[in-house]
Amino acid sequence: MPISVDGLDLGQELARLQEQWQRVLPRITERQPVPVGTSPRELVTRWDNARLYHYSGTAAEANKIPLLVVYSLVNRPYILDLKPQRSVLAALRDGGAQTYLLDWGYPESVDQFLTLDDYVAGYMDEAVRMLCRRHGVDRLHLLGICQGGTLSTCYAALHPERVQSLVTLVTPIDFHAGNSTLHHLAKHIDFDRLPEGNVCADLLNAVFVSLKPYRLLSQRYMDLLKVAEDDEALDDFLRMEQWMYDSPDQAGAAFRQFGKEFYQRNGLVRGEVELDGCRIDLARIDMPVYNVYAGADHLVPASSAAALNQHIRSTDQKTLEFPGGHLGVFISGRAHKSLFPSILEWLRERDMPA
Amino acid sequence: MNDNTHTRAEPSADFARLVRHLHQQSWELLGACGRLMDVNVQGDSAQLDSAFAQLREQAQTSFEQAQEQLRLLHIPHEAILAGLSQLNAMQGAAKPALDLAGSGWLSALLPYAPPQLGLFQQKPARLQALNLALTELHQAQADYLTLAREVVDDSIRRFRLALDARSAACDFNELYELWLTAGESAYEQTLASEAYSLALARLANASGALNAQIQEALDDTLKQLKLPTRRELTGTQQRLHELSRRQRASERAVPTELDALKREMAELRAQIEQLRQPLEVTSKSPTPRASARSKQRGRGNAH
Numbered sequence: 001m002p003i004s005v006d007g008l009d010l011g012q013e014l015a016r017l018q019e020q021w022q023r024v025l026p027r028i029t030e031r032q033p034v035p036v037g038t039s040p041r042e043l044v045t046r047w048d049n050a051r052l053y054h055y056s057g058t059a060a061e062a063n064k065i066p067l068l069v070v071y072s073l074v075n076r077p078y079i080l081d082l083k084p085q086r087s088v089l090a091a092l093r094d095g096g097a098q099t100y101l102l103d104w105g106y107p108e109s110v111d112q113f114l115t116l117d118d119y120v121a122g123y124m125d126e127a128v129r130m131l132c133r134r135h136g137v138d139r140l141h142l143l144g145i146c147q148g149g150t151l152s153t154c155y156a157a158l159h160p161e162r163v164q165s166l167v168t169l170v171t172p173i174d175f176h177a178g179n180s181t182l183h184h185l186a187k188h189i190d191f192d193r194l195p196e197g198n199v200c201a202d203l204l205n206a207v208f209v210s211l212k213p214y215r216l217l218s219q220r221y222m223d224l225l226k227v228a229e230d231d232e233a234l235d236d237f238l239r240m241e242q243w244m245y246d247s248p249d250q251a252g253a254a255f256r257q258f259g260k261e262f263y264q265r266n267g268l269v270r271g272e273v274e275l276d277g278c279r280i281d282l283a284r285i286d287m288p289v290y291n292v293y294a295g296a297d298h299l300v301p302a303s304s305a306a307a308l309n310q311h312i313r314s315t316d317q318k319t320l321e322f323p324g325g326h327l328g329v330f331i332s333g334r335a336h337k338s339l340f341p342s343i344l345e346w347l348r349e350r351d352m353p354a
Numbered sequence: 355m356n357d358n359t360h361t362r363a364e365p366s367a368d369f370a371r372l373v374r375h376l377h378q379q380s381w382e383l384l385g386a387c388g389r390l391m392d393v394n395v396q397g398d399s400a401q402l403d404s405a406f407a408q409l410r411e412q413a414q415t416s417f418e419q420a421q422e423q424l425r426l427l428h429i430p431h432e433a434i435l436a437g438l439s440q441l442n443a444m445q446g447a448a449k450p451a452l453d454l455a456g457s458g459w460l461s462a463l464l465p466y467a468p469p470q471l472g473l474f475q476q477k478p479a480r481l482q483a484l485n486l487a488l489t490e491l492h493q494a495q496a497d498y499l500t501l502a503r504e505v506v507d508d509s510i511r512r513f514r515l516a517l518d519a520r521s522a523a524c525d526f527n528e529l530y531e532l533w534l535t536a537g538e539s540a541y542e543q544t545l546a547s548e549a550y551s552l553a554l555a556r557l558a559n560a561s562g563a564l565n566a567q568i569q570e571a572l573d574d575t576l577k578q579l580k581l582p583t584r585r586e587l588t589g590t591q592q593r594l595h596e597l598s599r600r601q602r603a604s605e606r607a608v609p610t611e612l613d614a615l616k617r618e619m620a621e622l623r624a625q626i627e628q629l630r631q632p633l634e635v636t637s638k639s640p641t642p643r644a645s646a647r648s649k650q651r652g653r654g655n656a657h
Contacts, residue, residue, distance in 0.1 A: 013526045048598075112588075113595040122602060184546065188555030193562035196569065196588065211545070214538040222530065 024228040037078035049105030057093035067097040072147035095344035114251035121276035139164035165288040178301025191256040201247040282311035417503040491560040512536035
């Protein structure tokens with residue numbers, strides 16, 4: 001059946017789009033740069049490019065045990081503090097958690113030899129020890145997101161005596177489960193032949209965009225035209241746009257190690273990963289664990305994240321399949337209404353120093 | 355107006371002309387889409403089929419042009435390889451003529467590695483390795499482009515089927531959604547295939563291998579010119595990293611050792627205190643040993 005275009009031909013439609021863009025582009029220029037990561041914080045200390053921040057709060061009653069938030073290496077953590085009304089870090093702080101963030105920073109050329117050993121047994125361990133001394137406790141709560149959750153899980157397996165509880169959000173554990181697209185793309189790559197030095201952020205961005213190119217390179221910008229007249233909606237778009245492409249380079253050695261040992265060999269669930277000379281045995285994780293994953297996650301399939309609960313020895317375990325996609329678990333309105341209060345309550349119930 | 359002729363820009367190895375060519379191809383493709391819409395408005399199914407066929411042909415032409423561009427970029431290296439072949443001939447090597455046409459020429463190159471003799475013995479071998487890496491990259495790019503071409507072809511076909519399946523007229527936004535869905539479904543099917551995984555890996559591996567060869571050649575040249583090389587920079591960074599690790603390990607060990615020393619000191623002090631106490635308590639009365647000595651002296655004196 002012939003398709004009518006309501007009397008408009010393609011040329012007219014394109015001209016209309018062009019007019020819309022001509023109005024929208026100057027508005028974008030006016031609004032940028034849109035502030036991100038604006039929650040007040042203090043720099044506690046730094047190790048090379050990694051920085052430890054404290055989000056000091058005014059909650060009437062704070063937890064005794066500090067909470068360390070660890071994000072992925074491949075993106076910037078200000079996604080957790082995109083704007084005041086949708087800030088995970090502010091929500092945790094205001095809910096009574098003594099909230100700290102370990103910001104990995106932007107690796108430089110000199111960091112190309114950093115391995116996961118340095119990140120987990122080096123920077124993370126330094127942060128944990130410092131926070132324990134600072135608060136006069138032996139253990140702390142750990143909250144890891146995406147790859148940050150994988151690193152946190154490794155740390156908890158290395159040093160269960162230092163982790164009071166572990167919360168993981170959209171964290172890949174079984175890298176071969178659930179038809180993982182990233183595993184599929186990585187499986188034949190010879191990581192040892194990648195160019196020397198750090199892995200360029202633009203390359204990684206291109207890989208992520210290539211998973212959904214039509215949505216991310218076309219539909220996203222068509223949708224922008226629908227919200228461009230609304231200041232708040234436009235600012236939200238621009239914040240996300242900034243974050244999507246503001247990625248750090250990846251320390252070459254760590255990237256190769258993660259690609260080979262986790263994505264290709266699936267070493268974490270096989271107990272074949274070694275960090276700092278010690279084998280990562282997930283069965284050593286015996287502290288309370290709260291594992292949250294997204295039901296429609298194209299980056300971390302639900303089964304990949306859910307696998308954590310099958311390998312740990314904890315008797316106090318909670319899992320939650322959260323509706324929506326990867327980012328929805330920590331930036332959606334629903335997450336702020338229901339998930340983070342749930343996490344805060346769970347942490348409070350387990351906030352008992354030894 | 356339907357136009358069955360497609361202008362064909364002259365391919366060129368010049369990058370700026372490549373960009374202009376791609377720009378022109380994009381507009382021609384858009385024009386084919388426009389012609390498709392003209393047919394839609396007119397409502398003739400046969401013309402619709404013809405318009406879709408033109409669109410597919412235009413897309414195929416664009417890909418062929420892109421592949422031709424890639425081939426032309428390879429020409430300087432074919433010249434170098436031909437030069438290598440002549441060099442071998444001059445050295446009296448009884449090798450068959452270098453056949454650059456067809457895929458078999460790549461393996462035919464292998465016997466052309468010259469014997470490594472003399473002052474610059476490694477140079478020809480390195481140059482050949484560089485050219486083989488470049489050839490592999492071009493082949494990987496061509497294979498990847500072939501897959502991309504199949505995706506575009508399949509998405510056009512799916513778009514056509516989606517249009518046929520519609521039971522009512524749709525507006526521009528709905529048409530856009532149909533195109534998006536058709537394209538995305540075609541792309542995701544290819545993305546999930548083993549062929550795509552292999553092609554992507556081949557491209558990544560070939561890029562990495564070429565990069566390593568170029569870097570080595572560049573470092574050799576810089577070294578000749580007494581300039582800093584990447585190898586030297588990397589070596590320094592590696593030593594810095596190792597030092598940094600050793601320092602962290604020491605800093606972690608020092609408090610532990612200090613604590614152990616402090617504990618030992620505390621224990622020794624406690625023991626000394628314990629030993630002192632009996633001496634102080636009994637300082638007014640002789641100690642058993644002192645008594646024994648004085649008795650002994652007394653006996654001695656008596657003698």
